[in-house]
Amino acid sequence: MNLQRFNALWRFNYPLVERQVIIYLIVSVFFAILMLLPVSGPIQFSIYTFGNMALNYLVVLAPIVLAKNGDYRIIERLIPATAGEKFCWRLIYFLIVIPAVTIVFPYWAGYLYLQIPSIQTEAMKSAIEMAENLPFRVMLLNKLTYVAEVLTCLYVVSYTRKSRIVKSVLAVFVVQFVVACFGFAWGIYSTTAALSADSHSPLNPQQLQDEVLARMYDTSYLFIVIGVVTVYTSIMLILNYRVLKHRNL
């Protein structure tokens, strides 16, 4: 990789992404402030859930910026830099810069929330603690799913010729739906297993919930899902590179 060209690529793309980074920062700070408001538990929990969902979509749909102002692809693909250099720029921007910009303030707000007892409510506190204490495998699956969704959006925006924004949003929904189906099947499987254990030695609701979660986190099913998402993500990585390498428009 030629660092001079890579640096020039950053400078070249700066006007394209400048506004996006600023908007994402504003939304992120706004959500962080909302998280720290001393309001009732259900409202705090709603803000937290809705905010996380919105930020998640902001991150995975960020590649739409490439399609919003007419066709940027010709200029980009004709730039005298290798496909590898262009690919690296895209990965660093969409998989590191954008998530960092979007998540850093809410993450910091979550930490701050746990340090200020006067604004804490039980629902919000347990939601933040649960999110922060997820087992590594579940965390890994979450991150892989993010990456898979971002790469899907990026690929569809780069590859398709018409209705690129609509198609890329639909593609992200499809990936989310498939992953959700995996999660749903996984939940049913774990609950069924926990309930059948329950018939032998009755558990109270809290114990049952813990049992279901323990089975969800431990089962080999989780590894299979991680494997499937990893393979899909790898294919998306290759396709995203190929679309820049072969430059088909």
Next chain:
Amino acid sequence: MIELTNLTFSYLRNGYPALNDISCVIEPGIRLLAGENGAGKTTLLHNIAGLSRPTGGHVTIDGSDPASDKPEDLGRVFLLEENQFFPGKSIREFAAMHSRFYRRFSNELFYENLHAFGLTGDESLSNLSLGNRKKSELAYVLALGVDVLLLDEPTNGLDIEGREALRHIIGGATGDGQTIIISTHAVGELEHLYDGAIFLSKGHLLYAGNLDDVDERLAFTVTKVPEPEAIYSELQVGRVLNICDAAISEGGGTVNWRLLYSGLHSPLRQELLNILNSPSII
């Protein structure tokens, strides 16, 4: 020099070819690329720019593949299309970011071009009218100094002064060995600038030739008429000769490409092609 060898391109696998077995050599100079809607002009430009890979045959620019991933090959071609998005607040800002990749970019020429179009370069691209945005883009790409510059409908949206300025700029733009291919339906607009033409129809190459070859053949046909009666009906001979006569200027040196294009899209196509493709006269 651009060489197209049996170039075939389909958008869909096994689909109807948008370009069908096109072979020709495009020498440096200003070339007209013309054809009806759907003739394959933009597809040909994309293949020359390396934005599409031929499904058959190949394209080379001075022997190298334009679809390669090498920065030095990529830096030789630039395509300006309709609805192309130039990131940046102004063309000046865009030029500052983008021209770093092009070693032969001339900042001086860029500002000369902007001046000729009556622009400063500081105008906000998002607030400019279609025509002024086009002028800004043209001012920039004509200063890039690439070996092959592909312009798709460059006069679209330009006012009369803009077209005049473009004619003036392009006329002085071709450096040593530079090729500018202008794809347009407004064939007559820049016609005194063209050193040659490529005519497409329904994905097939109708004719590709240099100004001198065309001029020589048309002039010869008008003046000598080598026993045309043996080949054509009398009525057709008269009409073909009329086209040839009108297509060449007095004293030669320029060709009325618009008339020739119309002739090639008329029932007289074959007769005209016979003349244009006849062996060298001199």
